[in-house]
Amino acid sequence: GAGVSQSPRYKVAKRGQDVALRCDPISGHVSLFWYQQALGQGPEFLTYFQNEAQLDKSGLPSDRFFAERPEGSVSTLKIQRTQQEDSAVYLCASSKDSPNYGYTFGSGTRLTVV
Amino acid sequence: DQQVKQNSPSLSVQEGRISILNCDYTNSMFDYFLWYKKYPAEGPTFLISISSIKDKNEDGRFTVFLNKSAKHLSLHIVPSQPGDSAVYFCAASVKAQKLVFGQGTRLTINP
Numbered sequence: 001g002a003g004v005s006q007s008p009r010y011k012v013a014k015r016g017q018d019v020a021l022r023c024d025p026i027s028g029h030v031s032l033f034w035y036q037q038a039l040g041q042g043p044e045f046l047t048y049f050q051n052e053a054q055l056d057k058s059g060l061p062s063d064r065f066f067a068e069r070p071e072g073s074v075s076t077l078k079i080q081r082t083q084q085e086d087s088a089v090y091l092c093a094s095s096k097d098s099p100n101y102g103y104t105f106g107s108g109t110r111l112t113v114v
Numbered sequence: 115d116q117q118v119k120q121n122s123p124s125l126s127v128q129e130g131r132i133s134i135l136n137c138d139y140t141n142s143m144f145d146y147f148l149w150y151k152k153y154p155a156e157g158p159t160f161l162i163s164i165s166s167i168k169d170k171n172e173d174g175r176f177t178v179f180l181n182k183s184a185k186h187l188s189l190h191i192v193p194s195q196p197g198d199s200a201v202y203f204c205a206a207s208v209k210a211q212k213l214v215f216g217q218g219t220r221l222t223i224n225p
Contacts, residue, residue: 056211
């Protein structure tokens, strides 16, 4: 597709449930980033992939968060045993070069943990 | 610690006038600065950027100014248009790595 696609757009999870958020980057984009945006805040870095290699996961808030990009294209962010503080919009961005500032963001997945 | 700060949560400007959005940072290692615009239910869209070796970059109605000694940057929009109403985020980076975002400023352009 023409842009970065994220699914689902909205997810409601019961506390303790596992969730998986998907990101389809722009075809051919080498770099892929995940950001978390809490209500009223700016996006915060979670993790970064260059092709299939996860080069930086310093922003993942706990070991309940796990991201993968096994074939260097689609990426999945998994959150285990969700907590209320995980409620946020999760944004995925991709860029052609690595690293590069020309990020294109997806519309995000809004996760609500109840 | 908040390395990038946007101290004004909101700003209201009359159509046709100048909008000035401000951003302060604390990390002197930042070497690249960007502004993003965000509409509701959409991801941030890149607007304009500036390298730390410059003090000004202009693109149409948008100009970004960087004052390194004050660790301050600003975005000027002139003339402001109704379609400019959105949330604006400044962001900074060290050597093209991850972006550090400010909290955002909601800009409203009044007709």
